[in-house]
């Protein structure tokens with residue numbers, strides 16, 4: 001039992017004072033915005049600088065907008081007079097009281113009215129505890145209704161008493177879900193905060209059961225890093241990679257709500273190419289294996305032909321010759337020391353340089369322009385094309401997948417004969433231009449592209465549902481953060497692809513971040529305990545090494561299992577309650593279920609549709625990462641039968657519910673569930 005009752009009565013004078021601080025902060029924010037609006041870009045010298053400055057000013061004005069429905073601050077810290085920061089230095093310059101909110105607000109004389117949640121001093125709001133008060137004597141959490149500050153609760157940290165659960169946190173978690181995902185700045189938990197605030201240099205990998213806040217934490221870490229390393233990351237960029245577009249549209253407003261609008265959010269397909277030709281999972285599995293990297297590298301370099309001729313460059317009456325052995329020496333010295341395309345360019349330049357040397361030997365004094373002209377001349381170009389041919393990734397992969405002898409030569413002992421046979425197209429495409437590529441091919445093409453030309457690296461990459469990525473896809477993502485770091489999020493139990501991983505260590509290695517730290521989130525914020533326990537019956541079959549997940553939400557009476565597919569009835573029951581409804585169905589049943597629900601206004605999940613529907617039919621393969629208040633799962637046996645890792649798909653589907661889960665089945669339930 002908690003020994004401390006949280007905010008039993010709210011004293012109205014204290015509440016009024018806090019409301020006054022809110023009003024003062026709002027007015028100050030308005031003044032900051034008015035000031036930003038009054039600034040002129042005219043001061044900049046030329047029109048280009050003016051345009052850049054104007055766009056910066058516009059961004060600043062937009063960032064200073066006050067959204068009346070969003071609390072400007074959500075917490076307050078009162079520090080002990082002799083508070084010291086972590087370095088042991090006294091924080092004399094800090095006010096005794098700080099308000100923690102979404103952004104900095106000052107009163108025009110640099111007195112802070114609200115401090116950004118990401119600032120170092122705000123850390124205590126998330127981390128301080130009676131055991132380690134971090135110099136804080138009282139933490140106050142505010143409750144809002146609409147934009148109105150209506151409540152608060154206090155946690156005395158200096159008195160050494162145990163603190164009970166926060167009602168405001170409980171309410172936030174219990175709140176019915178409508179529309180897209182919201183930020184969690186007001187209620188980030190200490191273990192989540194550790195991850196959010198880990199340093200930019202550190203790659204972090206988070207294993208967590210469904211609903212433990214992995215996605216939320218990843219997005220908040222991006223916002224934190226952008227705040228802490230604004231300039232550096234503005235240059236190098238931050239990117240979020242999610243499993244599908246439905247998921248991206250669900251999470252799309254979290255970062256903008258935190259003031260971060262310049263973050264790319266995409267899928268692996270969006271990044272590597274929207275290729276989706278159907279493919280046997282066994283073939284995809286071979287193509288996804290990291291051994292393909294060596295095969296591709298050899299395949300590319302096998303295109304280099306041993307030079308058997310030299311080059312002759314004619315200028316006026318003179319002929320300048322580079323002998324065949326000299327060409328061989330140049331090629332040999334370049335091979336393996338550069339990427340393919342720069343190597344091609346370097347070969348032309350080196351040949352031209354030799355011609356130049358010959359010219360000088362003859363007493364001429366050619367300059368750099370002559371060298372460029374020679375490098376671009378017909379004989380040099382012809383030789384380079386013959387020896388170091390111009391290639392596209394598609395050309396190389398087309399040859400590899402249609403020519404068994406070439407594949408064997410490139411594969412050496414890296415792939416077995418059976419694997420090579422699997423890789424060769426049953427019906428080869430006429431040319432690389434007409435080839436239809438699969439999702440697995442997209443990662444191979446990307447690998448080849450990088451062997452030809454270096455892929456630029458971003459400053460930070462957040463990869464969600466990372467358990468689903470192949471080794472080759474991880475390599476593709478890894479090169480996009482090779483000069484930076486990553487946040488890798490996932491759940492080994494939710495792996496549904498032919499190449500789903502069973503080890504985070506291996507994920508980090510293929511990502512090129514072997515030093516990354518693996519950490520775990522264990523407390524579920526979404527799924528009621530009863531539902532989570534039910535879904536966890538599948539764990540021994542899909543991820544036997546994982547501990548059963550825990551839920552913060554008791555949710556008694558949240559689970560209903562019914563024989564028969566009375567979908568419309570279940571939907572009507574859910575419609576009578578508050579919140580969103582997801583009817584998750586085997587992909588093949590989408591049309592039938594839509595017919596069964598014809599009398600109720602509904603939609604089939606469409607990531608591109610702006611329109612929102614309370615009642616949504618969700619194909620099982622798109623449910624990953626999403627959540628609904630009420631979930632109706634139709635015919636689990638078909639969801640399991642539809643794909644090789646169908647049981648894991650069912651685990652994903654059963655863990656989307658915030659308030660209630662209704663399982664409808666005609667066919668017997670999978671035996672693991674019936675247990």
Ligand SMILES: Nc1ncnc2c1ncn2[C@@H]1O[C@H](COP(=O)(O)OP(=O)(O)OP(=O)(O)O)[C@@H](O)[C@H]1O
Pocket residue numbers: 172173181182183184187188189192208209210211212213214215216217491494525526624625626627655
């Ligand atoms: N500290 C928190 N305070 C309030 N809500 C939270 C907190 N952490 C997570 N949540 C909420 O819990 C829900 C689940 O979070 P999230 O989607 O990030 O989990 P996940 O671990 O990515 O789940 P999954 O593995 O199913 O994709 C979301 O609605 C999120 O806003």
